[in-house]
Amino acid sequence: MKWLDKQVLAPVALDEAPVELPTFEHPKLEPEMPLTRLKIRNKIRGYCEDFEIDNDGYKRIMNLLEHEMDKGLGKETNAAATIKMFPTYVRSLPDGSEEGNFLALDLGGTNFRVLLITLHGGEVKMESKIYLIPQYIMQGSGNQLFDHLADCCAKFMKAHAISHLSLPLGFTFSFPCKQHGIASASLQTWTKGFKCAGVEGEDVVRMFHEAVKRRKDIDITCVAILNDTVGTLMSCAHDDHNCEIGLILGTGTNACYMEKLDNVELWDGDDKEPKQVIINTEWGAFGDNKCLDWFRTPYDKEVDEFSLNGGKQVYEKMISGMYMGEIARLVILKLTQEGLMFGGEVSEELETRQRFYTKYISEIESDDEDEFRNTKQVLEEMGIETFTIEDCRNVRYVCEQVSTRAAYLASAGIAVLLNKISKPEITVAVDGSLYKFHPKFHDRMVDKISTLVNPGIKFKLMVSHDGSGRGAAMVAAAVAGIHFKNDVIVSDS
Numbered sequence: 299m300k301w302l303d304k305q306v307l308a309p310v311a312l313d314e315a316p317v318e319l320p321t322f323e324h325p326k327l328e329p330e331m332p333l334t335r336l337k338i339r340n341k342i343r344g345y346c347e348d349f350e351i352d353n354d355g356y357k358r359i360m361n362l363l364e365h366e367m368d369k370g371l372g373k374e375t376n377a378a379a380t381i382k383m384f385p386t387y388v389r390s391l392p393d394g395s396e397e398g399n400f401l402a403l404d405l406g407g408t409n410f411r412v413l414l415i416t417l418h419g420g421e422v423k424m425e426s427k428i429y430l431i432p433q434y435i436m437q438g439s440g441n442q443l444f445d446h447l448a449d450c451c452a453k454f455m456k457a458h459a460i461s462h463l464s465l466p467l468g469f470t471f472s473f474p475c476k477q478h479g480i481a482s483a484s485l486q487t488w489t490k491g492f493k494c495a496g497v498e499g500e501d502v503v504r505m506f507h508e509a510v511k512r513r514k515d516i517d518i519t520c521v522a523i524l525n526d527t528v529g530t531l532m533s534c535a536h537d538d539h540n541c542e543i544g545l546i547l548g549t550g551t552n553a554c555y556m557e558k559l560d561n562v563e564l565w566d567g568d569d570k571e572p573k574q575v576i577i578n579t580e581w582g583a584f585g586d587n588k589c590l591d592w593f594r595t596p597y598d599k600e601v602d603e604f605s606l607n608g609g610k611q612v613y614e615k616m617i618s619g620m621y622m623g624e625i626a627r628l629v630i631l632k633l634t635q636e637g638l639m640f641g642g643e644v645s646e647e648l649e650t651r652q653r654f655y656t657k658y659i660s661e662i663e664s665d666d667e668d669e670f671r672n673t674k675q676v677l678e679e680m681g682i683e684t685f686t687i688e689d690c691r692n693v694r695y696v697c698e699q700v701s702t703r704a705a706y707l708a709s710a711g712i713a714v715l716l717n718k719i720s721k722p723e724i725t726v727a728v729d730g731s732l733y734k735f736h737p738k739f740h741d742r743m744v745d746k747i748s749t750l751v752n753p754g755i756k757f758k759l760m761v762s763h764d765g766s767g768r769g770a771a772m773v774a775a776a777v778a779g780i781h782f783k784n785d786v787i788v789s790d791s
């Protein structure tokens with residue numbers, strides 16, 4: 299085993315100035331702790347203190363976010379707004395009586411899925427298959443991407459012996475899009491590692507239909523395009539009628555909510571009842587106008603600099619799974635280079651971009667503090683030859699700082715939406731691996747939202763299972779006219 303059982307202190311270069319005894323609560327300090335370790339912890343805290351934002355700071359972030367959202371909703375101000383607040387053309391929520399067979403596609407992050415969904419008597423049956431999108435396609439041409447999607451659909455339909463059927467399809471496409479109707483959306487900008495040429499500004503439903511036509515062996519009509527936040531909200535609202543917010547905390551982050559039509563100056567659809575529409579906020583772009591620069595750390599700036607979309611998705615880059623591990627890696631690397639961890643020995647893996655996976659943060663924060671079994675495993679995987687229990691404690695501290703800020707930033711966003719909706723009881727549907735697998739994300743969010751939300755609003759965060767598939771089928775059901783019970787579930791412009 300490479301880690302050291304004994305508390306061997308790493309040789310560190312420290313100045314000899316008198317050290318003030320720390321008063322901080324975490325990491326817990328044993329009274330007999332050697333002074334050198336206190337000094338190291340003090341220094342590590344110094345490097346991490348920019349991740350700590352007090353409640354006044356979070357309230358300031360909320361004010362900024364609300365201001366940006368209002369700009370996004372306003373007719374005159376939308377063009378210059380960073381948060382686009384796209385109306386989705388989904389006007390009301392499912393009631394469980396939707397019926398039929400549907401295809402759904404889910405593209406938006408690490409995987410592409412094709413699903414066959416049956417809605418019947420409030421029950422949902424699903425069969426699905428995940429298909430990889432190779433890196434060369436993620437960053438190739440648009441036609442290549444859509445040909446690949448159509449190819450996966452054809453393979454799936456063949457495998458399920460449904461190639462001869464013409465089923466309605468709901469397409470969950472989780473990138474910032476301006477919708478022109480329920481089945482028409484132009485991509486505004488690629489995010490989350492995608493960069494296919496010739497798609498930005500184009501209608502992605504049209505491009506998908508063209509790819510289907512090019513191959514001639516399948517007949518698919520996309521009747522609805524939606525974002526994964528909308529799918530998440532629809533899927534959860536099927537079971538919980540207080541659900542009015544959809545939140546994604548996965549590769550990226552985004553949220554949608556039900557807004558009154560009166561507040562949506564950009565609305566160009568009909569004004570039938572219910573006078574409301576789901577707004578896809580695309581809040582990941584919050585901060586792209588530099589309004590959050592007052593608390594961004596040098597690590598955030600470096601992550602941005604080395605991303606495919608520099609200067610964009612600033613809020614997303616401080617919250618979501620695609621970036622969180624990388625932020626932690628940069629902090630740990632810096633601390634090691636400063637001689638504060640691992641005896642100053644930097645491994646090749648620690649120097650490699652994207653090598654410290656966000657799932658490591660979940661594993662490390664799940665650890666039993668006496669043993670640090672997961673942390674030791676992660677450090678071994680990171681090629682760290684020699685480390686102490688104190689190093690494990692400090693690595694965990696860094697992970698906690700990075701992930702807590704992410705949870706609190708997402709909480710500030712949710713508090714803004716809860717205050718906007720302002721109903722006595724509101725459920726927030728949440729999906730995404732970061733939220734589902736991080737051991738403390740949910741609890742930290744509940745704590746922080748409780749301190750930030752207006753009094754009199756009760757909220758619940760609820761995991762929404764497979765929203766991208768189920769939600770897409772529910773919207774498709776409404777559009778395809780198979781569901782007749784509701785007057786209007788969606789409306790086309």
Ligand SMILES: Nc1ncnc2c1ncn2[C@@H]1O[C@H](COP(=O)(O)OP(=O)(O)OP(=O)(O)O)[C@@H](O)[C@H]1O
Pocket residue numbers: 406407408409472490526546547548549550551619620655656657658660729730731732733735736
């Ligand atoms: N155990 C884990 N703990 C925390 N984060 C994780 C874990 N496993 C995966 N992730 C992060 O979650 C992201 C994947 O999210 P998800 O599985 O929700 O899929 P996605 O559809 O790609 O995301 P999105 O909905 O944002 O497009 C990865 O970027 C990864 O960093």
